[in-house]
Amino acid sequence: MPQLHFDDGDGTLEMLRDSVAALAAHHPGAASLRARREAGADMDRELWGAMAEAGWTGLMLSEALGGSGLGPREQAVLSEALGRALICEPVAGSAVFLSTLFNGAPDNAEGARLASGLADGSLIVARAWRNGTVQARADGDGFTLSGAVAHVDQAQGATDFLVMGQCEGGPAFFSVPAGISGLGLDLQRSVDGALLGTLRLDGCHVPATGLVIGPDICAPLLERAVAATRLALAAELAGIAAQALQATIDYTTTRIQFGKPIASFQAIQHRLVDMWSDAELAFAAVNNAVEEAEAGEGRAAALAILAAKARAGDAAVSICRRAVHLHGAMGFTDECDIGLFLKRAISLNAMLGQPEELRLAFVNLERAA
């Protein structure tokens, strides 16, 4: 059945898969999601702590900053396993994104503090840089930030925000402690059971030391972080697709109608084969993107990552849609997990570019050459 295939010389990948399985045994993904949703929370702090302890929040963070310094291959395998287990804490959008930024940022105390808190789970660093604009005006001893950013994960539970503000020299990232004066937060429910924040900054003052990534390097670093995040999202989506497929095979094989398992009907079989084939293609795309990313950060890697996120997103959503349908009336209930997979797939698919946008970026990049 579909999964990522990599050479696993020292057994790291196997270990990662095992550790996700072990954690999921104590914190089953679907149950965590339901509890979080029930509680009207935006994260499960205990689960996040366990994930940090397992080393997942700092997997790609350099060892100098307190992380494990591993690469796209290990991250992809971890993300795939998280997708399968429906563990919804935002590893891609948080750990991968932040680690890539911090790895590339110049030495600075505030960045190091945030990185270390990310790795050990002591800080929740919410990212506010997309779906809105923040102006950063230099004042005497620092910066004043004003603006609003929507769709911020972990905003309610955040200890700190990493906010992208537009300076004179271009965009830059600022560390903004939660609870400072001028910060406001509106919350909406996300489809995968968390809360999404709209962060409002009304003249928030940040000291000069709060400039974690300056405008001189912000743009290329952001591009790198987006690429790494997309790749992790793609792997997670592929994992979701694979598990939704497996659940559907299991359900249709045991669901009896007209005296036979419904998976014995040819129309259902062909549908399942097409779902499987879509999942295989998604894994092939992610595999390829990981290999291209390991080979370098050039155009080939950029293309491969765009393709992988588009493919895995499309595959996960459409496989989950068909999976819900093949679960019959049961699939339409909230108590059946398959609907949670669909909702999670929709949410990740919508992050950092839906498939159509990514495909257009691909052909534009390819044709620009």
Add this chain to the structure above:
Amino acid sequence: MPQLHFDDGDGTLEMLRDSVAALAAHHPGAASLRARREAGADMDRELWGAMAEAGWTGLMLSEALGGSGLGPREQAVLSEALGRALICEPVAGSAVFLSTLFNGAPDNAEGARLASGLADGSLIVARAWRNGTVQARADGDGFTLSGAVAHVDQAQGATDFLVMGQCEGGPAFFSVPAGISGLGLDLQRSVDGALLGTLRLDGCHVPATGLVIGPDICAPLLERAVAATRLALAAELAGIAAQALQATIDYTTTRIQFGKPIASFQAIQHRLVDMWSDAELAFAAVNNAVEEAEAGEGRAAALAILAAKARAGDAAVSICRRAVHLHGAMGFTDECDIGLFLKRAISLNAMLGQPEELRLAFVNLERAA
């Protein structure tokens, strides 16, 4: 099974269907197509004569001009039957288009001569007005035409051409006898077994009496003729779709594999149901367009005709594609008729706008309101 449904008070529609069946018994469509293709001809003059005798080339032509003066309903039923019988002489592109033009043209001897020849089959009036441009320059006693027009049906066998030329006052239609000085013709093979001409006019002189439709009324008249032709094409495409479906049901019901007719396999059954459903939708669209056209020439009719041609074209091509596939290796042979249906569907679908173009015209017209 799918077909057009109309009230048939006086039995005209039934009579039309019977007359196509009778003619098809003597001139089976597939055989005619193969013979025409083999001969490297662009039409079957004998078949065309028989069709004129049956009254089909002048069905919509006013009685004053020698036709039957019937309407969209009768034409749609005739075209549907022609599609089913795979009778490929260009009734829509020729008879319907020309009849609509002549019906609306002011009294003039040359127009009347062409109309009469169309109705009785004595003239072959090829249309050259699209896929190219012809300039018409008024000279002392008439006009000089220069330019080229591609994809002209019946160009090789034409006795006359009706050419659209750009005058000072706008487009106009001119009668150009075949064989006059300055006329040239290149031929290409069409997918449905005829020849398509590229007509080149190099300073062809036409007398003033050759101006059949002047620039004062040409544009609205052309719009009306295009709409009528599209509607007839839609009906013909729906007929093709229905017959291709029927042939596929017949084939899959008799074709035995693994000890059973392949139409007993659920995957094949569902495919056939989807094909049937597509055909039903095509007939519903044509039915609706005929009724709207009968109710008036306004925006509602224009929308309905755009929808019908788009739907029937898509349905016919995609049903025929699946039909060829379901005929297995046999469907890939030239000796099996199903491939001819596919080719004919492609050709008619490509005439006067492929589905995408028509759909965009629909939404633009609708949204302009």
Add this chain to the structure above:
Amino acid sequence: MATDWNAVSDDDFRQAFARLVEDCCPPELRFMRKQRPTFDEVAVFYHGLAEAGWLAPTWPVEHGGMGLGPAKHMIYVEEWGRLGGPRIPDHGIGLVGPLLIEHGTEEQKAFHLPRILSGEHVWCQGYSEPNAGSDLASLRTAAVRDGDAFVVNGQKIWTTLAHCANWIFVLVRTSRDEKVRQKGITVLLVDMRSPGVRVRPIANLRGETDFCEVFFDDVRVPAENVVGEIDQGWTVAKSVLGHERIFLGAPTRPEIAMERLEKLARARGAFDDPAFLSRYAKLRLDLYDLGSAFERHARILREGGELGADVSMLKIFTTELYQRITEETLALAGEDARLFDDIATGNDRVDAMNLFLDARAPAIFGGSNEIQRNILAKAVLRLPS
């Protein structure tokens, strides 16, 4: 003397209905987001219709209905949708009434019909069971004769609004002769306040509670609550489907979804993007042509004909189109597709996720689209087994 509504012109009929809705349906109940409001939520409208004599369009006049033929009934349903009337718990009006009028005893009619009209009895329908969904013939809820009553044991599922109903009509197995699986089934009317009836609501993907499980544990049901003949329940139940099957294929839901897609597209300026316009055009034409196809079948009814099995084509197409439109809406939403809550569009909101999730249901309920295709293959295309 009651109006013969069938003799009234279509326009007058429409206007009369429009006035009535203005009068008795409060604005907050019109164009409700909720697909399945409870009886209490819409009671004022229910009673208003009842008082005006418009609650039971297809019931005969002598039973308090309007006695509409299919043609006027089609208009009734169309106008309801156009005017934004909320869905009312309609199993009593739509199913139990016709069932009793056709198969009920005089006593059953006299007792139940007025109580449906008054809203005293709110009905739900117990057909499906955990192991009898598409395959209804394999149902196992059993009723065993015991003196002047039947004792019912078993479980029903996907029982719409059972938690708000006080009566249920159930299909129960009364004979174990397995040779003819569709025989041996009986229709029974059960007062849900009887001892041994238990209801468990089930939340759906949208987080709402449209349907329930209903458990029967030694529930005694008087024998006079059998409808029609014992062991002939299959035939009895099927007889009331009638022309109402066409409404499963009505374009209502894709129309609602299309309105939302257009609203979001306008808010996002998407109509200026030719790539979106191309995808939109395809969906728009699908909806337009569905209207033409629906009209063809509706006309048959209007002209006094009967629906063939081919009407299922509408059900398949409309439910799949509904899905496709809601999927395009999520695609257009970009990162807002992460929201479970509605998407803000200027001063308005678009319930993109609500409709996307709702669209999962109609392709399953009322006979899954796979079952519909099986039926069409046999009954219309006459394909071999």
Add this chain to the structure above:
Amino acid sequence: MATDWNAVSDDDFRQAFARLVEDCCPPELRFMRKQRPTFDEVAVFYHGLAEAGWLAPTWPVEHGGMGLGPAKHMIYVEEWGRLGGPRIPDHGIGLVGPLLIEHGTEEQKAFHLPRILSGEHVWCQGYSEPNAGSDLASLRTAAVRDGDAFVVNGQKIWTTLAHCANWIFVLVRTSRDEKVRQKGITVLLVDMRSPGVRVRPIANLRGETDFCEVFFDDVRVPAENVVGEIDQGWTVAKSVLGHERIFLGAPTRPEIAMERLEKLARARGAFDDPAFLSRYAKLRLDLYDLGSAFERHARILREGGELGADVSMLKIFTTELYQRITEETLALAGEDARLFDDIATGNDRVDAMNLFLDARAPAIFGGSNEIQRNILAKAVLRLPS
């Protein structure tokens, strides 16, 4: 002493092949439009490869082959496509050779292998019959023992290039035991110049004659022409499929079709139309991801593994993608989609219809995509019957 090509670096291998093609393949044979040229049309290339020792890449060196392992063979096939080498009648090289090398007698090998290399014997393959297409086990062409020979009666169909071949290897029924339908089948080598063999070419949708019917009317075939064991032909025939199955799923044809679509799109300025670009992007990414999927399976081979049943997924995807690209090309062609002849694009031409029609075939031949899905359902997804 022959070169050990497996030991040569991939780059050197590619360069050697490129030089060879430059030397022995005339320009007019490269990037041919015709899918299936006859032996005569491409004989010069065939003989050129043979003389250089490059004709039979997978045969062992002792039989005149190159002895390539799967890794180098993959490169060989890739380069052939990249260099635009014409397809040669390859049933002798690709199927008969491996069949005889694995199952043939010493006499069979000594007689046939050199004649394949020399081009003296041109082979075709007789598997399918009119009533045994997907269901090969039901084949009926029969061989009855008569002294030192078999007498063959029956008919084969879809026999590629039979009208240009002089030998055919056929699956024939040698036992009527219906209990095990795949038993009782034998592989037989038949000289097509034997009395009683008749060939009828069949034109295809493109108007070309790729395949034929072959009739056997009391054809006497020496008993020594049996390959492998009698009645074990099914196993014998299947054994030579091996890793070459992967080529059914190679992205070659969609790549060709994509090149044509891009050429037409450039000529029409379609890349400036966002609606086209959106559809193009979908196809382009399908092709790109197919490449990634193909690479995954190819790597398994390169690393010495064996293909699983899951490789069929490539066959389905590549053949359906091939169709979709050619369909988009016709849509882009506008009214030019009426042409059977190629479409002019400035100084060049695009064979839109040729490819569209050709794309009908691969989804059928080599096991229809429905059969492939059946196999995947069982062999990979392990779904119940």
